[in-house]
Amino acid sequence: MADGFYSNIPTRTVQLILSDEEKLSLEQAILDGLARIGTDRKIDAILDLVCTEMSEAFRDCLSSGHRAAIQDFRRNKDALALHISNTPRLAEEDIPPTPYRRPDAATERAMLRSDAKVLGLIGLAGFTPFASPSENQGYAFRNVLAAAGKEESQSSHGSAEFGLHMDNPSAELSSEAPACMQVPRILAFDCIRNFENIPTELERTISVLNEIKHGAFKYLAHRAFAIEPPQSNEVSIYAPSRRPTPLLEEDDEGNLVLRYDPTSVSLHDPDPRYQKTLANLQAVLAKTVPSSQITLQPGHFLMFKNRQVLHMRRAFNPLEDRDQSRWLRRLYAV
Ligand SMILES: O=C(O)CCC(=O)C(=O)O
Numbered sequence: 270m271a272d273g274f275y276s277n278i279p280t281r282t283v284q285l286i287l288s289d290e291e292k293l294s295l296e297q298a299i300l301d302g303l304a305r306i307g308t309d310r311k312i313d314a315i316l317d318l319v320c321t322e323m324s325e326a327f328r329d330c331l332s333s334g335h336r337a338a339i340q341d342f343r344r345n346k347d348a349l350a351l352h353i354s355n356t357p358r359l360a361e362e363d364i365p366p367t368p369y370r371r372p373d374a375a376t377e378r379a380m381l382r383s384d385a386k387v388l389g390l391i392g393l394a395g396f397t398p399f400a401s402p403s404e405n406q407g408y409a410f411r412n413v414l415a416a417a418g419k420e421e422s423q424s425s426h427g428s429a430e431f432g433l434h435m436d437n438p439s440a441e442l443s444s445e446a447p448a449c450m451q452v453p454r455i456l457a458f459d460c461i462r463n464f465e466n467i468p469t470e471l472e473r474t475i476s477v478l479n480e481i482k483h484g485a486f487k488y489l490a491h492r493a494f495a496i497e498p499p500q501s502n503e504v505s506i507y508a509p510s511r512r513p514t515p516l517l518e519e520d521d522e523g524n525l526v527l528r529y530d531p532t533s534v535s536l537h538d539p540d541p542r543y544q545k546t547l548a549n550l551q552a553v554l555a556k557t558v559p560s561s562q563i564t565l566q567p568g569h570f571l572m573f574k575n576r577q578v579l580h581m582r583r584a585f586n587p588l589e590d591r592d593q594s595r596w597l598r599r600l601y602a603v
């Protein structure tokens with residue numbers, strides 16, 4: 270099914286399998302593009318440039334069906350995730366060990382071609398990448414892995430269960446805000462290694478909301494909750510934490526956004542109605558088995574709509590050889 274794609278209804282994931290011809294053509298476009306741009310600067314200094322150059326070049330590398338599926342993803346209300354396999358990947362010998370201790374400049378440099386692919390694909394889908402100033406020391410790409418000493422952290426650097434959540438729940442929803450201050454519209458992932466076969470699990474926010482008791486639903490929209498920065502944040506750049514916030518808000522595209530992360534959310538107003546509401550939401554989340562479990566493998570690219578999808582990752586034991594343990598590269602975009 271070189272040109273085939275289908276949408277699985279419960280989670281609305283568009284799945285594409287690139288042909289070997291498309292893959293080779295993308296690989297060449299990446300090499301040519303980077304040669305034109307120059308590779309002496311850090312990816313962060315040329316983020317927008319690489320995104321624009323690659324997305325333009327990628328258009329001619331794909332079959333018309335695959336190109337249209339990617340270009341339509343943003344405005345296609347039915348599509349919540351896009352999973353592409355057989356995308357270009359680095360040769361095995363060029364992939365550095367999983368940087369589980371800390372990222373280093375040589376590892377980051379080695380990922381340039383991989384990162385250029387991610388930028389091209391999200392650019393083709395009409396999104397704009399950004400670096401969140403509150404985490405990751407301001408770098409756009411985050412290494413999602415089991416970091417040494419962070420085993421218990423419920424975050425993209427932990428290996429404990431990280432329950433259903435959205436990323437950056439306390440950020441701004443207005444598209445007037447600078448991109449880096451906004452709740453990411455999408456999260457994009459490139460799989461470098463996943464020998465542990467740990468899935469990234471997705472559930473539609475609306476399916477979770479449909480399970481909330483009718484009476485409790487309206488209270489989610491009251492300014493009765495507090496959202497602390499998530500555990501992955503190194504510094505808080507968002508509005509003062511513990512400012513009373515609603516958990517449910519509509520964004521400018523009419524998405525009902527559930528600002529939820531299990532490590533971030535607490536009660537601001539102790540009124541029992543809000544206590545019950547939060548308990549009801551947490552009970553619903555605890556019994557939700559995400560309808561989509563995507564076990565990313567090398568060469569897989571995934572993006573999903575962070576404002577319409579909750580995601581999670583179960584607890585796992587990283588490979589004993591930590592140099593080869595699970596490693597995804599993640600990028601935010603609006
Ligand atoms: O490890 C995963 O599959 C997802 C981790 C996660 O929640 C994130 O990177 O935002």
Ligand SMILES: [Fe+2]
Pocket residue numbers: 425434435436580
């Ligand atoms: Fe996340």
